[in-house]
Amino acid sequence: MAAAVTPRRCCRTTTRPPTSPTPAPPAPSRASPTSPRRTRASSYGRSTGRCAGPTRGVDFEPGGADHATPGSSYTVGKDVVKVFGGRAPSFVAYGFVGFAGMQKMSSSSGGVPTAADALRILEPSILRWLYVRRAPKQTFSIDFGPEVVRLYDEWDALTKKAADPAKRDVAVLAHERASATAAGPLPVSAVNVPFRTLSSVADVTAGSAELISQVISSVGFPHDSVADLEPRLDKAMQWTAEFVPAEERTTVRETPDTERLAALSPDEQRWVDLLVEHLPDELTQNEVTTVIYGVPKLAHGLTVDAAPTDEVKADQKAFFKLLYNLLVDADRGPRLPTLVVALGAEKVRTLLSVADVSRRCRSCRGRRRRRGPRSRRS
Numbered sequence: 001m002a003a004a005v006t007p008r009r010c011c012r013t014t015t016r017p018p019t020s021p022t023p024a025p026p027a028p029s030r031a032s033p034t035s036p037r038r039t040r041a042s043s044y045g046r047s048t049g050r051c052a053g054p055t056r057g058v059d060f061e062p063g064g065a066d067h068a069t070p071g072s073s074y075t076v077g078k079d080v081v082k083v084f085g086g087r088a089p090s091f092v093a094y095g096f097v098g099f100a101g102m103q104k105m106s107s108s109s110g111g112v113p114t115a116a117d118a119l120r121i122l123e124p125s126i127l128r129w130l131y132v133r134r135a136p137k138q139t140f141s142i143d144f145g146p147e148v149v150r151l152y153d154e155w156d157a158l159t160k161k162a163a164d165p166a167k168r169d170v171a172v173l174a175h176e177r178a179s180a181t182a183a184g185p186l187p188v189s190a191v192n193v194p195f196r197t198l199s200s201v202a203d204v205t206a207g208s209a210e211l212i213s214q215v216i217s218s219v220g221f222p223h224d225s226v227a228d229l230e231p232r233l234d235k236a237m238q239w240t241a242e243f244v245p246a247e248e249r250t251t252v253r254e255t256p257d258t259e260r261l262a263a264l265s266p267d268e269q270r271w272v273d274l275l276v277e278h279l280p281d282e283l284t285q286n287e288v289t290t291v292i293y294g295v296p297k298l299a300h301g302l303t304v305d306a307a308p309t310d311e312v313k314a315d316q317k318a319f320f321k322l323l324y325n326l327l328v329d330a331d332r333g334p335r336l337p338t339l340v341v342a343l344g345a346e347k348v349r350t351l352l353s354v355a356d357v358s359r360r361c362r363s364c365r366g367r368r369r370r371r372g373p374r375s376r377r378s
Contacts, residue, residue: 060090065137068093095139097131100147118142121239123231124186126155129178133171144243152195159192190228193221198229198236200334203250204342209233215342219285250333252343256351257326270299271319272326272352281345289337295319327351 067074068091078088099113118127121144134140161167162175179186193216201219205211212233213226223229264272274295280287294304296315308316324330327348333339340348 058089060092062092062094065093065095065139067091092136094136095134098139098141100141100143100145121148121235121243122151123155123188123235125179125188126151128186129155129174132178133174144239148239148243149196149199156192156194187231189230189232191221191223193229193232195232195236197221197338198233199240199244200250200338201342202233202237202240203244204252204334204339209237212237215338218283218341219338250328250330250339252328252347253326253351256353257329260325261352267299267315268319268322271295271315271322274298275323276349276352279340279345279348283341283345285337285341288340292320292323292336292340 061074063074066072069075074088074091081088115127122130122142130140130142158171158175162172179188197219198212198216201212201215205215209226213223213229216229217223226233275291278291278295278298280291290304293308293316296312296319297304297306297308299315300309300312302309302312320336321331323336324333327339327343334342343351
């Protein structure tokens with residue numbers, strides 16, 4: 001898949017006052033071999049506007065690295081410009097920034113993504129950090145796929161490191177430069193919640209900001225209002241809605257999967273019963289995590305705080321897959337504690353309730369078989 005490319009640096013020039021008046025060269029005729037129409041490859045690119053640079057005292061000219069390759073505009077133009085009595089400026093090459101999954105971008109053909117497009121998903125400081133941490137000649141692409149989650153994780157880890165004065169290094173300096181401008185610090189969320197947590201909750205709750213806020217409070221990030229989660233919450237909701245493929249979205253079941261519940265093995269039935277029994281009415285991240293990881297331990301006669309054996313670890317893996325099947329009709333999804341808290345105790349019990357009915361029915365049938373058929377009254 002080709003990566004789209006856009007210039008990384010703005011073209012900046014510095015001017016110096018001329019040491020002595022330099023008469024402008026005579027305007028060439030249309031038939032002249034040095035006519036602007038015939039000198040498109042100048043040290044500044046194309047047409048007369050670029051060739052006029054030497055007469056204005058341009059010291060350096062930033063440009064894409066491809067302009068300095070043999071036969072390109074700069075290598076040819078630096079000789080052509082001597083015809084005008086000038087000299088080529090110092091060339092400063094920069095790399096290109098692309099958007100993964102897009103064809104090469106061209107400003108002349110239009111359709112070029114801008115920084116505003118990236119800022120719909122990335123916080124301003126993170127977008128600046130992508131540039132600051134690299135050399136000007138280094139080319140890179142911005143990926144709005146799953147890479148976004150990893151990028152936010154890296155930034156949060158660096159933010160935590162930057163808070164420790166003893167760990168000040170080049171990476172921390174890049175963080176500081178990316179986090180503020182001459183006008184002051186860039187906006188950040190009052191309560192810093194991992195992007196992966198916000199996006200997972202946004203996925204499960206279908207993008208309701210108020211509901212997301214309630215769930216986020218329950219999973220260990222208390223806050224006073226939705227505003228405390230901005231601007232990151234808005235970025236996470238935007239990313240989930242636009243860049244998470246439909247086949248990877250979390251679809252919560254509306255009704256219990258009666259067919260799957262009826263086919264539960266004895267071990268699976270035991271796991272479901274223990275979860276329903278120990279699931280608290282008021283869900284918090286820590287309590288739910290303890291219960292979910294503790295169910296297979298309880299099934300083996302251990303306590304929830306006991307170290308898991310190899311057999312317990314295998315059962316945990318099977319139990320997690322079972323819960324995903326019963327709750328969201330998939331083999332995987334958001335972290336189970338986050339998913340359960342987002343759904344709420346009542347919804348979870350509803351989706352697992354048929355299991356209890358099925359268990360009671362099978363239990364009744366078993367007791368009847370053990371007792372044998374009832375004798376008919378005479």
